[in-house]
Amino acid sequence: MEQKVVKPYHLFNHQGRWYAINIEEMCTCSIDEKTAGALTAITADPDAPIEPLMEEQLDKLGLLSIEEEQNPKAKPGKYKEPVPVVNMTLLLTQSCNLKCVYCYGDGGKYGAGGMMEESTAFQAVDWMLEQSGKIKKLYIGFFGGEPFLNFPLMKAVVEYAEKRVQEMDKQVVSHTTTNATLLDDEKIVFIKEHQIQVMISFDGPQEIQDAQRPYVNGAGTYDSTVPKIRKLLAVLPEAPGHAVILGNTDPQYIKNALQEIGFEQISVMPVSQSLFQGKPGNPNSDRDTRVLLQALEEEAETWMRLARNRDREALKSFTDKSQLYQGLIALLHNTKRRHACGAGLGLAGVSCTGDIYLCHRFVGQDEYKLGSVFAQGLNREKYQKSPTTGNGKCTACFARYYCAGGCKHDNAGSCGSISEPSEDMCRLRCRELELAATIIGRLEDEDKAFLVEQQIFPPKPCPLDF
Ligand code: SF4
């Protein structure tokens, strides 16, 4: 007789209501107390027979499967070699005009300091073109230090890459992250002309920006930088603003300040520990996620209020700042991530001297060096396995297909290993998914229909679309 088993799930209670997340299928619903009780009993004794009525309920939730059933759609956790490199970030300069208190790049020097030569940058472009194989669309990022300190090289690389991709019938998208202090008319015209995607790192209100991100001489950066940001946003309104949060600063306070400057797209992240500052988890990182957790709870309530009030405009602008949106879409579209990012896969960080690292943040750390743009081969085999199957803590985590192991740099900084996430980050990621599930569980069908109709929630893609 076929034996039915309960698939992996996560059960939790929020404000007196029960929710279940089907971990493997990445879907969710709210459930009644009796079903929640039955699930708890089954967890305590997986061999106990499942009552027929309960079996029906669990089947409806997609939580039952035939024992040892093999999922024909299951994808292996490891990519087949070689993964083409399609996104390369060049450190145009390993120096900076700011002295941010939390800099994870050793004052922007990433150990050695220096400026990239044109010959190295062009070699890097040629190297990626070769590495990218048949992939047509490539990405080149400019980073530092402050990348606009080497604006002549940025211009030369953009133009060289555009010419080379044309010769090879490919496309290139350029992107950069800047502190915005050096933006001027010439740079803004160049950005616009070459459609460079720009992310501005800016920490928010004046007292916080000036304290956390002063110039090297200690002077504040807020007053001199905000007009430059506004000038950029006037021609590129979609340029996102990204802020780093220290201690228990309220993320909403930061988001409001960025919104006032004019950013439509805003993200905030708790500070990461620098790998250049000795021991992992250095208490100087001063990371406190309690306020961030509280902000997530409030955000879930805001989603419910705006959806029920059919507040289209507020929802649209809220989506651009939402920490829960990614979880909402993942659960609605049943999306499973197997890697948190492309570090060690399709992504590479290149130092001023042409050395290749796991990603731009690891530049200068020998342990994470994968090769050189002047040599053949990349030493990255060990990074190809998905944390969802290859890492004890993540493999057992209910949020594994949402978070997929977290940022490797953050893990290395806080716990000393790229595959060992910190408890505070895990708490945040897990709660994000839980709260996204509570929103989906509480929304009525007509609320969801409204959100799809207004394109707040994109419709689930057709599985036959490529
Ligand atoms: S929340 Fe933590 S344990 Fe879970 S997948 Fe993310 S990093 Fe891994």
Ligand code: SF4
């Ligand atoms: S390891 Fe972290 S910093 Fe590097 S690409 Fe991945 S998410 Fe970004």
